[in-house]
Amino acid sequence: MKRLLMLAVGLALFALPTAGQAANLSSAGAYLAGSLDRNGCAREQGGPASANLSAWVAFGLVSAGRSASGPADCIERHARRLIAVTDLEVATLALVAAGRNPRNAGGRDLVQAIQSSLRRGRIGTFVASNQFGILALKAAGAPIPAAARRTLLADQNADGSWPVGIGGGGDSNLTASGIQAAIAAGLAPSDPVVLRALKALRRFHSQGGYALGLRSPPDAQSTAWVLSGLASVGRSDATARMYLGGLQQGDGSFAYQRGQRITPVWVTAQATMGLAGRSFPLRP
Numbered sequence: 001m002k003r004l005l006m007l008a009v010g011l012a013l014f015a016l017p018t019a020g021q022a023a024n025l026s027s028a029g030a031y032l033a034g035s036l037d038r039n040g041c042a043r044e045q046g047g048p049a050s051a052n053l054s055a056w057v058a059f060g061l062v063s064a065g066r067s068a069s070g071p072a073d074c075i076e077r078h079a080r081r082l083i084a085v086t087d088l089e090v091a092t093l094a095l096v097a098a099g100r101n102p103r104n105a106g107g108r109d110l111v112q113a114i115q116s117s118l119r120r121g122r123i124g125t126f127v128a129s130n131q132f133g134i135l136a137l138k139a140a141g142a143p144i145p146a147a148a149r150r151t152l153l154a155d156q157n158a159d160g161s162w163p164v165g166i167g168g169g170g171d172s173n174l175t176a177s178g179i180q181a182a183i184a185a186g187l188a189p190s191d192p193v194v195l196r197a198l199k200a201l202r203r204f205h206s207q208g209g210y211a212l213g214l215r216s217p218p219d220a221q222s223t224a225w226v227l228s229g230l231a232s233v234g235r236s237d238a239t240a241r242m243y244l245g246g247l248q249q250g251d252g253s254f255a256y257q258r259g260q261r262i263t264p265v266w267v268t269a270q271a272t273m274g275l276a277g278r279s280f281p282l283r284p
Contacts, residue, residue, distance in 0.1 A: 224274025
């Protein structure tokens with residue numbers, strides 16, 4: 001008990017959310033809106049339109065205080081073509097964020113598709129698919145299978161992180177989404193599982209932001225993921241918010257790292273959600 005109390009005190013270094021970089025969200029939202037074609041589908045410059053990218057843009061738009069009706073239209077139009085479980089889960093989260101019904105996405109029940117993917121206690125086949133399955137079901141108001149919850153907890157490494165592959169080394173992104181899934185599955189922010197994960201996140205702190213892996217340079221997406229994970233338990237990190245805000249470009253987009261601009265629509269969508277202090281499941 002004493003050890004948990006000391007850990008909780010240490011985690012108080014994560015400051016409560018502040019207005020911080022809120023002024024930058026408007027230009028980020030405008031940039032993301034500009035990535036949509038006339039059908040509401042998002043694309044990177046020179047790339048094809050994608051329902052999956054549209055889902056991430058929906059998160060960014062809602063986080064920036066904009067409507068995500070365009071991306072929702074795109075997802076519904078392409079819902080029958082979605083195959084990967086993670087694509088179904090992200091689409092479900094995006095439709096809920098846009099105020100749409102994932103049980104009738106262009107005539108397809110995405111929630112049922114996710115539920116039917118439960119095998120041997122896991123939603124899908126990956127650590128990520130189980131996490132996002134829990135988040136998607138929570139967003140849709142569907143019950144979270146007890147077996148999926150047990151698997152979520154079993155997937156956590158002893159050091160508090162969550163790995164990409166079962167039993168592998170943890171990374172910041174899956175640890176942050178693991179925290180959000182744990183909260184969605186009913187764990188309290190003070191639960192030892194969550195406290196261990198929060199402690200693990202601190203190990204990924206790098207040069208003001210957060211890195212994907214240990215001893216790596218920080219990047220916008222990892223920093224955003226951590227900020228979203230912290231937001232799910234009512235916390236933030238002012239230094240990381242400053243780092244992320246410093247990556248915003250003149251057109252409203254975010255660089256992946258300082259001096260490195262890649263997949264700016266995807267990066268900006270995730271950066272906007274993190275900078276806004278929003279977490280999954282995201283509501284309108």
